[in-house]
Amino acid sequence: MSLQGALLIAAALFAVGLYGVLSQQSFVMIMMGFELMVNGSLMATVALWLWAAGGNPKGQVLAIVIMTAMAIEAAMGFALVTTIYRTRKADITEKLRRLKQ
Amino acid sequence: MVALAAFSVILAILGSSIALVLAGRWVAARADLPATAPERVPFSGGLPPEVHAWNRFHARYYVMALLFLTFDMEMVYMFPWAVVFRSEGTVAIGEIFVFISILALGILYAWRERSLGWS
Amino acid sequence: MIETPLAVDVAFWFFGVASVVTAWLVFRTDSMVRASFYLLASFVNVGVVLLLMRAEYLSLILILMMAGEMAIMAVFMVMFMMNPAGLNPMNMVHQHRASVAGGVATFVALGAVGVFARFPDRPARPTGVTFALGQELLGESMLVFESAGAALLATMIAAIALASSRGRYGQADDGSDAPAFDPDRPFGDAPPRPVASKHEEQAGKEGADDMHDMRNMDHERMA
């Protein structure tokens, strides 16, 4: 258990999330990719808080702000997906090619 | 490391409960007769099952779910507040009144928009 | 450096690797509900790792939040996916090779930073962590605390305004048409709404050709 190990795992989580965001067609799956990326950064934040920042409570505040950002991202994402679905009947990105009109 | 010992108890309790139930199920399943095709038809109140249940399903409370997503986040801030409340005193009480009233506005808005019911 | 017992090291790597594996499974399973719960499993594993890293409150609150969030994720998955259980395997992926390359490159770059960069070696004291967080929130970071409340309120209102189909002034989708669930009835179960606006004419043209593979959706009305 070390800072390097934790950052490595965080990088892997972030990379898997990025792969999901780039490769998935469905909106909800793309959001899952975003959540994974945020998950990785949360882990990196806490690792740095523990090993490199001397347990400064601001590190924890940053971590809960990241969590809040995750929730806001999810709520707005779902709301937008619902709106797009209602008005365009699209559930995957390919169907939005007429977004420009 | 005292806290981690307590958590290892929790983990062991969780793991052993799951393992025991799964093991019991595995043992009991060895005596089971294989279900016949008519027995495997899902019960649908007497109507013939025509489609898989796993289909697109419009959960009509989805607006409430979005409200929950954001409202739940408030708890993240309120638990640490409760811990330090008595040592911080009146500052803490003012802050939490502001915080709670901001969030209560959200509920009020949702209720006013009638988005708590099925849509 | 922080000295840790061997059992903690083993648990750290076990749950850390498990979090990456479950994250990977999210994109490898056909069933959307399973994908949501693999994501939850990934979060729970990260939560356990945070616990080992002494952020006890953060770890438990992460698990608490994500349980609700992933349940909602599953609900929305089933709402928007044509094929939520993956009964008919279908490919929902695009630019797959580029994505894999992007993922691997990101991992290599970030991993290299993590492993080779020099970080200050200032380990934390693991006592009174929750208390310190509370003091910080009510002290110096008070603005974070209150503006988080305001941001959450804004999100609530925006999400409701966007997603709600019915407001104080009637149906929000008046003038647009209902999703075409049934190929025989292109405007869904409900008859087209009488209000015909400019918006409907545009939306009607492009919407009807989608989702011909949808079958009978009657049971959704039973909930």
Add this chain to the structure above:
Amino acid sequence: MTATAWWGAIAGVGLAIIVGAYLVAVADRAIASVVAGEPMRSSILAGPARSVALGLVQSRTTTERPDGAAWALAPALYLGLAAAALAVVPLSETLLAADIENGLVLFGAAQALAVIPVFLNGWSPNSILPLIGAFRFIAQALSYEMPNLLALLSVSVPASSLSIHDIVASQHGLWNVVRLPLGLPLFLFAAASLAFWGPMNLPDGADLAGGTQAETSGLHLVAWRAGRAAMLVAAAAMGAAAFLGGWLGPGLPGWAWMVVKTLVLLVLLVGSRHVAARVRAERYVVISWAVLIPLALLNVMIAAVVAL
């Protein structure tokens, strides 16, 4: 923590879960007889054992194309989460399975995670009625988690701690049920809803032919019902510790007080099924958001004012 204490904690919680779940089944039958005005039969005591034995020998049916792994996991996870939630509740000042600084949050997390097994149990059989039950439960769990967490939060304000041990200790002299009169009713109502019991059993209602358990049988059903009973036990124990002063009380030893208080709350919870009418399906979400959550927020403010 010595090895003996470690194993003892696990065995103790396991025993508490088994005995508690059995008591829930017995109390359910006994209260049904009382409400119906029938004489108590001796079969009430042996009845649950008979049901378990039947479940053991009964052949388990499956459906056409279930998600087998998830279905198998559901009751096991449900029971496990209930046991984990119970583990943070202290039996007496010294007898405590897991002394955790943030025990209250862990209890909340275990209750929140219980959404997953309930949803899986309804989703996995690939059958319509259980699926509708599962969707109903998500609506119910999302609505009632907030009053539950806020009621728990209110007791941590006077204690200035999230550890349940400290919360019990802070009630020396004045129990939280007096200090925060709104807390216990809110907590019990929310707990019954999260265990979909009593007036809130919409996910398992008879109108859905058993809801999430419509397709389960055999040992699976036994484990499922045991899990739900264990959830009630955990909630009753938590209510006793958080609002009724836990081990505090004159005369009897601490653990006896804790057991007595837990049993009182358990009888209240179990009995609600027989005396209260079911909440109407289109109302249960609005009740929580428009009534219970504002009340719970008010309760937190009362707690803040009282603790100042």
